[in-house]
Amino acid sequence: MEKRPITLKDIAKALDLSTSTVSRAMRGHPAISEETRKLVQQYAEEHKYKPNTLALSLRTNKNNTIGVIVPEIVHFFFSSVLAGIQDEAESENYHLLMCNSNEMYEREVKSVQTLLDARVCGILASMSKNTLEYRHFQNIIDDDVHLVFFDRICPGINADKVVADDYRGAFTAVDYLAETGCSRIAFLGSDSHLPISNNRRMGYEDALRKHKLPVEKKWIKVCDTTALAQQVIPEMLDEENRPDAFFCINDEVAAYCLQIVKASGFRVPEDISICGFTNGYITEVTDPALTSVDQHGYEMGREAARLLINRIEGVETKKGVVSRLIKTDLVIRQSTR
Amino acid sequence: MEKRPITLKDIAKALDLSTSTVSRAMRGHPAISEETRKLVQQYAEEHKYKPNTLALSLRTNKNNTIGVIVPEIVHFFFSSVLAGIQDEAESENYHLLMCNSNEMYEREVKSVQTLLDARVCGILASMSKNTLEYRHFQNIIDDDVHLVFFDRICPGINADKVVADDYRGAFTAVDYLAETGCSRIAFLGSDSHLPISNNRRMGYEDALRKHKLPVEKKWIKVCDTTALAQQVIPEMLDEENRPDAFFCINDEVAAYCLQIVKASGFRVPEDISICGFTNGYITEVTDPALTSVDQHGYEMGREAARLLINRIEGVETKKGVVSRLIKTDLVIRQSTR
DNA sequence: GAGGATTATGCACACGTTTGCATAAAAAAT
């Protein structure tokens, strides 16, 4: 009952040839006569011969597979990156092994182990928010497996990286807010151990300085989840010297911010401007539509995959770390003046 | 310079044993003395021996990998399903090979081929909107690879499936719309060759009949993209006998519908009620927040993966097709009365 | 027509495992 797929050996037996001849015939080796080559290839075609990739992998110790670790799948930005990685990998004939750390350190460690055990050629990773220990990433490098970080890079590891131009994105956005008359601009960010947040904060501060606006501690908060938003934003609105603009670390926080601000009786953007980061689906369905900084996740995915594949195939040979910056673009909608 | 990972053979040589003994010692075979077993296992531990999964796969012709084909990654529902699949697969020690058809028939065919070539143990698939030819799916079955469809099933193929209870979700939603006083309820659906859309339409119609409301052709439209929404909805609002409720095939269309309706000067929900389907992120950020039918994508993913794995491991032995229905829940927010 | 160059094919091994069978050594039974 078991239907065994046809192998080179089967073809050899059927045609009364040796497996080596068949193997060479299939790959068009010059030392094989035109006659037998055609014979073999036709027979293979007819019997739907498919090379066993497992055997091939074993022999070359290369399985044409790259592993991906994302902190969260159900997320516009990360799924965009994933789509980019997927497209690039597919066009280069690489398979994609997917892992999801779910923002948990333990699962991230386990994912790395899983991918190394699966003998992937390289790994694309974006770090979980809760990762403070980097040993597992170092293990990848120690195993001579290529590693490229995207977006959430790991500061303690010497590896290639592809990141959005967070600094410039933040600078441009805050510059725009200031240009349009906002003078008390708040920054709702993440924990400062994440380079992503830190870089944006620097862009934010530099833009303030450019406009001779004060950098106030009380207007810089860790607020990167909707739960935190519900708590932090009302407090800020209650103060006598309330912000007249919110620059948020992601679109979700911005959207909740918008709701809270409206519910508190302020008009957007007349009283308060709001700007998000990512430029995902939700920016177009809020009322008013959300101004946001486009991170070009799809492009980041493609770029990261391309860099990794170039490393794997020895096209990229730079000794040190390669860093790619994906440009960011401010997309102005109705939530800012 | 090349650091080759340590193998059973290496251990054997180092300990002056045969590879077979080492192999048995590692797996705790009873015919191996306690003494050598400990010796081997300790040596393996010290030298960080990792079994080569490629070799194992070749031997057993089983690579503990399942393939997934989704029509679109950047989509709340599908990424939710993916997350569910991922979690279930991981807990059962299966790897995930991911493909993205991007709603294109050709890429779907290619994805199937890719996965079969990779010798996956099974495939989870959701059909692209543009797929009308089913031969590639039949190939999976002919190759004796397990196949489970989720959500967008393929009507022409005899395979296991896990789907949302679309009929009941639609019925419940439309029933609720009617209960709350709507009498001219429009259905913005997909092409009727998709079972998903067809089942919902039947639920929609049955709910209308229950309330003795007429089923009008002009209130049933194909409108499953935001682009179509921009075109179709204004036309419907312009008619003298305009709908007083829109039941939409997904949240995106519902959100755009909401915008268009508001922009046309109608109040939501006082003049017109709007209901979406999926219950994704955006339902909470529109104004008013969107009533929607929760499809429980994550659960669907887990269920589909579990079913597939049960098939692979011979736990599920039913001869015919197994169909699982994932319950749907109406989540009432402010876009309906 | 004998030697050399060319062409086409096969043998054997390798990749890292697992496993049926044989076997050596030790222990037990007669």
Place this chain on the structure above:
DNA sequence: ATTTTTTATGCAAACGTGTGCATAATCCTC
């Protein structure tokens, strides 16, 4: 002391492929 049983190990083959080397067959050249 010899046979039988037990225990622990090794040999060899297998999974499906690719490749260096040997070799058989053909052709050319003088």
